[in-house]
Amino acid sequence: MVKAGGWLMFPIIAGSIIAFAIILERFWALQKKKVIPDHLVASIWHWIKEGQLERSKIEEISKQSALGKILATGLNNRHLERDRIKESIEEAGRQVVHEMERFLNTLGTIASISPLLGLLGTVVGMIKVFTAITSSGGVGNAAPLAGGISQALVTTAAGLTVAIIALIFYRYFRGRIDELVVKMEEEAIKMVDVLHNNRSISSVSEDKKPTGKAA
Template identity: 60%
Template sequence: MLELIKAGGWVMWPILLCSVIALAIIVERFWSLQRKRTAPRNLVNQIWQWARDGELDAERVKELRRNSPLGRILAAGLVNRRHEREVMKEAIEEVGRHVAHELERFLNALGTIASISPLLGLLGTVLGMIKVFTVITSEGVGDASVLASGIAEALITTAAGLIVAIPTLLFYRYFRGRVDELVITMEQDALKLVEALCGQRERDTGN
């Protein structure tokens, strides 16, 4: 591996750095975007159970806010559960925008790495070919070892850039889809909670 890095020239170092950063982001996002960590199943049902049992107090709301992004969104609605439906929805939407932004954390960096890695490989290719033509111009085609060194530099950096860019782009697309899926799930759960609480309040008022 070290020999390949040396053969590829200095451009291999930023490509290698990109690969390390991309790997770190991929591992972190896999951990952070787990369904159980972001949008636990049956959380709305649990909240509804607390409400029916008279256990939905300030401490429960704080616990929800701490435990998951979905909990933060639902807590915003619960804090305003005594207000009108539109007030609850506005509070949920405001927190939801912040949560969605946090779920997308590091994804722009991942997309940037997917874009620049092949460009770095192309830069290495250009530098390698410049080296080859410089040798040909000054010494002719007699020194095959120097020519081979330049060609190897060109090919290695191109391959390395693509090796980093292809999986990085795949994971970038995957995480983008994952975030969209989680955001939709959170919106649906938040609307269920709003309708349940407002419906209960309207029934209580009617009685």
């Protein structure tokens, strides 16, 4: 089939290999447990309550997952006001989303150009058919006609197959990223509330401390 499709089969096959590699890599990278580890905010809250939140732990959180990178940014800015913490988290979130969308543009490009390559193969095949008809003065010799028609059909089928698969997974990963982003936003808001509430409790405790003056 590759031989029948002609030289245009080579870019279509190359595109299919690249698309397959991207699909496998994104399936691995976008696992929920890798992006949003369970009980991460609860662990941070425990460390804050116990006074065990050290810079080394914040750096470790940042390296473990995409959510950890966002929360670590908020923890590094926890001394700021609530709105400033949210701004820093949103900025980190944009960077994380950009990393999560890595290679998706390539996958989308493959989904777009594969049917065009198939269409080009169809045109080239039909040119061969009409050239054979013109040169032979009719349709008496079926071999050249069959070769051109075979090239037209094979490249079209191959291009459409690659495009359909690439487009399906492109849309799937886009939807999965959107779902993960929503969940990361929820976790980030929880941590901002934890930091804000902890600061409020600390302020109340400071206000209630005795001044040391005799009654």
